[in-house]
Amino acid sequence: ETGVTQSPTHLIKTRGQQVTLRCSSQSGHNTVSWYQQALGQGPQFIFQYYREEENGRGNFPPRFSGLQFPNYSSELNVNALELDDSALYLCASSSGGPNEKLFFGSGTQLSVL
Amino acid sequence: QKEVEQDPGPLSVPEGAIVSLNCTYSNSAFQYFMWYRQYSRKGPELLMYTYSSGNKEDGRFTAQVDKSSKYISLFIRDSQPSDSATYLCAMTLNRDDKIIFGKGTRLHILP
Numbered sequence: 001e002t003g004v005t006q007s008p009t010h011l012i013k014t015r016g017q018q019v020t021l022r023c024s025s026q027s028g029h030n031t032v033s034w035y036q037q038a039l040g041q042g043p044q045f046i047f048q049y050y051r052e053e054e055n056g057r058g059n060f061p062p063r064f065s066g067l068q069f070p071n072y073s074s075e076l077n078v079n080a081l082e083l084d085d086s087a088l089y090l091c092a093s094s095s096g097g098p099n100e101k102l103f104f105g106s107g108t109q110l111s112v113l
Numbered sequence: 114q115k116e117v118e119q120d121p122g123p124l125s126v127p128e129g130a131i132v133s134l135n136c137t138y139s140n141s142a143f144q145y146f147m148w149y150r151q152y153s154r155k156g157p158e159l160l161m162y163t164y165s166s167g168n169k170e171d172g173r174f175t176a177q178v179d180k181s182s183k184y185i186s187l188f189i190r191d192s193q194p195s196d197s198a199t200y201l202c203a204m205t206l207n208r209d210d211k212i213i214f215g216k217g218t219r220l221h222i223l224p
Contacts, residue, residue, distance in 0.1 A: 104156030
């Protein structure tokens with residue numbers, strides 16, 4: 001186990017709703033990244049937070065937003081859910097600055113109906 | 114052309130065989146190369162992390178990077194049924210940039 005915990009493990013929402021996913025990073029890690037992994041695909045970078053500031057964003061619309069808290073835990077918020085948002089959402093933490101070796105949590109499986 | 118290409122498999126090999134997994138990429142500026150293993154319903158787990166060209170060995174695993182050919186490989190010796198998983202290659206331009214993943218190759222080791 002990596003020490004990165006995510007909640008909830010599974011979630012079912014309907015189109016148009018909003019969702020908040022949570023992540024507790026591994027002890028001592030100050031960087032959190034979020035990835036979306038669709039079925040049969042590799043993870044795609046959503047954004048990264050380093051010491052509470054957004055530090056890079058992938059090709060995702062503004063309805064995907066995030067926060068990092070002083071204890072380095074993080075939230076991913078998705079507004080106006082679409083069917084294509086159904087995926088495994090992965091949180092990864094690292095220490096020593098952005099993009100040092102990433103340690104992933106087990107993810108939140110989001111289904112949008 | 115996708116930035117990172119990886120054959121999705123599945124790849125089935127008998128226990129004890131040598132496994133070869135590969136990725137090609139299009140951006141010659143990539144400098145850091147990684148291999149992750151992902152079991153079903155789990156997050157990816159870092160296996161190998163290398164910088165630039167060359168080989169790196171860790172136990173039964175060997176990672177190779179050939180920047181001139183834009184080709185990376187992971188070799189698994191003495192494969193075990195517990196190695197059955199999806200293997201993701203990944204790479205990044207530098208330590209401050211986003212990581213780009215391949216689609217992953219599903220590997221089955223047959224007892």
